[in-house]
Amino acid sequence: MIRADTIVAISTAQGEGAIGIVRLSGPRALDIADQIFAGKRVPSRTRGGRFLYGRFLDRAGETIDEGILLVFKGPNSYTGEDVVELQTHGSVSVLGTLLSRCVELGARLAQPGEFTLRAFLEGRMDLNQAxxxxxxxxxxxxxxxxxxxxxxxxxxxxxxxxxxxxxxxxxxxxxxxxxxxxxxxxxxxxxxxxxxxxxxxxxxxxxAKAGKMAQQGARLALLGRPNAGKSSLLNALLGYERSIVTPIAGTTRDYLEAHMELVGVPITLIDTAGVRETEDVIEAAGVERALKLGENADLVLLLEDASQPREDLEVAVPEERLIRLQTKIDLGQVWHDNRYQPVSAVTGAGLPELRERLRETLLGDPSRNExxxxxxxxxxxxxxxxxxxxxxxxxxxxxxxxxxxxxxxxxxxxxxxxxxxxxxxxxxxxxxxxx
Ligand SMILES: Nc1nc2c(ncn2[C@@H]2O[C@H](COP(=O)(O)OP(=O)(O)OP(=O)(O)O)[C@@H](O)[C@H]2O)c(=O)[nH]1
Ligand SMILES: [Mg+2]
CATH class of the missing domain: 1.20.120.430 (tRNA modification GTPase MnmE domain 2)
Structure with a gap:
């Protein structure tokens, strides 16, 4: 199937870089390359798989930049059509001018993913591969x-x-x-x-669960009473002091997000205000947010201090999205409940087990090789x-x-x-x- 139009796009990321690439695909790619490129060889008369060194010219014949032109002749190209890549300095101005020049010569700006769409339509790859x-x-x-x-x-x-x-x-x-x-x-x-x-x-x-997690990531909210050790655990998992920790109950007021990779999953860790009844309107708003964040998170870590008498906190989160943690285990354990997993943010005890539990909960147990x-x-x-x-x-x-x-x-x-x-x-x- 031959598509009538030739598409063009800047394929490298936006902004400045050492190298930038403009890519053309379609029946007129080589013709446009001939008109834009001045070098020892003419692109359309070059064998596919070759690169040419030369200058890229504007309409007046002035040099836009020096660079390299890659020729791929269909069907031996990414899209299956004739493809030309113009490699220049990664300058916003150079790339923008080259792009405009290609459009002037008859190419059309490509839609998102259109090169790969063409590859799919040409049978170069199937939809799973795309x-x-x-x-x-x-x-x-x-x-x-x-x-x-x-x-x-x-x-x-x-x-x-x-x-x-x-x-x-x-x-x-x-x-x-x-x-x-x-x-x-x-x-x-x-x-x-x-x-x-x-x-x-x-x-x-x-x-499927693991596949979705690996790609989209997960939001993990830390919830608990004031002083339960939420901010300390967040810092311990992150490996740096992101959140303020003090012995004063009610230190964290607004919530705070931090990004990290955990067990191969992109994770957003959310530290929240300690949940308690309070007259303070700012703190109360923080508590309300904390509970809401917990409800919407993929997983909630519910923290309770092991070294203090029990002060149960009930949250409206189903069991399968809940991991209960007994914190500050280094200070001793005054209550026991085997639904709770022991951790210490100070000594790091229990953190490997917590990571393992997170891996199981987030990914299940599929083989990494399939x-x-x-x-x-x-x-x-x-x-x-x-x-x-x-x-x-x-x-x-x-x-x-x-x-x-x-x-x-x-x-x-x-x-x-x-x-x-x-x-x-x-x-x-x-x-x-x-x-
Ligand atoms: N010994 C010990 N102390 C801890 C541990 N985790 C936290 N602490 C201490 O407990 C106090 C409260 O810790 P935070 O991490 O601020 O607790 P929080 O749950 O974030 O408290 P709020 O922000 O007030 O809700 C601080 O003095 C910490 O140093 C721990 O694992 N072991
Ligand atoms: Mg805190």
């Missing part, structure tokens, strides 16, 4: 990067293909059975592949596929065959076959311009 490109660009942690790289290499699509193969095998077994009922079909062709696919889909769904489901779109398709595989297991042959076909449809949708334009738009809208 999503992984964006995930990689936005990856904030090592875990997120690893996952995106796996996705980019096609790990998810490979698993889909393996499952589709098994489903097709069952379908033909059923077909044979319907056509030649007297022959009979061995169990391993009819049931076993379905059971295997069922297990595999369930397993994939179990990775690909995790990372988008709502993927989770939905896998959920539906699983539903139909389960139906196929419980229904008689004629109906099972139809259910398998539906399951196959959802697996195909995952890699981008038969998806609506709307879904595709939605995915690429979140991309950067120039990718």
């Amino acid at each position: 999503e992984a490109v964006n995930a990689l660009i936005h990856a904030q942690t090592d875990t997120a990067r690893r996952q995106a790289t796996l996705g980019l290499q096609g790990a998810l699509s490979q698993r889909m293909d393996d499952m589709a193969f098994k489903l097709v095998r069952t379908m033909s077994a059923i077909q044979a059975m319907l056509d030649y009922p007297e022959e009979g079909v061995p169990e391993e062709d009819r049931i076993t592949p379905l059971l295997e696919v069922q297990t595999e889909l369930q397993h994939l769904l179990d990775t 690909v995790w489901l990372s988008s709502e779109r993927q989770v939905q398709a896998v959920t539906f596929a699983l539903e139909h595989v389960q139906n196929a297991l419980s229904l008689p042959d004629e109906l099972a065959s139809y259910e398998i076909e539906l399951a196959l449809g959802y697996l195909a949708e995952l890699s981008g076959k038969n998806v609506s334009e709307e879904v595709i738009d939605q995915i690429f809208r979140n991309f950067c311009v120039g990718k």
Whole structure:
């Protein structure tokens, strides 16, 4: 499929840098390059995969900058079309002028993610891989990067293909059975592949939580009575003194956020005001905020001082989003409750166990070496596929065959076959311009 228009964008980040890149893709990319570039060779008469050194010119023939021009001839390029990259000094003015010149010569400004969209439409990558490109660009942690790289290499699509193969095998077994009922079909062709696919889909769904966390991160609120040690624990987890700590109850009044990576997840830690009844209007407003933040956080660390008589605090947070901590354990423990995990911000005792608990709660236990489901779109398709595989297991042959076909449809949708334009738009809208 040949697209008529040629797109252009600045592909490097905004602002000054050592190098900046303007990228062109489409049928006129080489023609525009010929007009903008002056060097020993002419871009359109160069073999793909080459780079040329020369000058980039404006309309009057004056030099905008010196630089390097890279030529990729379709279909051997990122988008599958002719692609040209103009590498110059990373100057806002140089890049802006080059971009305008390309538009003057007939290119159109690219939409966010339009280069990758073209790569997808040209069949250079499937939709899972396109999503992984964006995930990689936005990856904030090592875990997120690893996952995106796996996705980019096609790990998810490979698993889909393996499952589709098994489903097709069952379908033909059923077909044979319907056509030649007297022959009979061995169990391993009819049931076993379905059971295997069922297990595999369930397993994939179990990775969704980790996938979402690794990509989107989590908000962790520290809640407790005044002086419970919230600010001290925040500082201990961060590794520096971010929040003010004093022996005076009511030190933290407004909430405070700090960002860090914990167990491979981008985390926003939120220190809050100690919860108590108070006449002080400022403190009362802080307490109200604290409780609200707790309700909206992905996880609440509820802190209580182990060295003081119990002063229970009830919060409106469901158990699965709650980790109870007994603080200042170095000062001794005057009460016991095995729902509480002991920690000390001063000695660091219990912090490794807390990190481990956070890893389990936030990520579950998926293997780091396998690909995790990372988008709502993927989770939905896998959920539906699983539903139909389960139906196929419980229904008689004629109906099972139809259910398998539906399951196959959802697996195909995952890699981008038969998806609506709307879904595709939605995915690429979140991309950067120039990718
Ligand atoms: N020995 C010991 N002291 C601690 C520990 N954690 C906090 N403290 C002390 O307890 C006091 C209160 O600590 P903060 O971290 O300010 O407590 P907070 O929960 O933030 O208090 P508010 O901001 O008032 O709600 C300070 O004097 C800290 O030094 C701990 O693990 N061990
Ligand atoms: Mg505090």
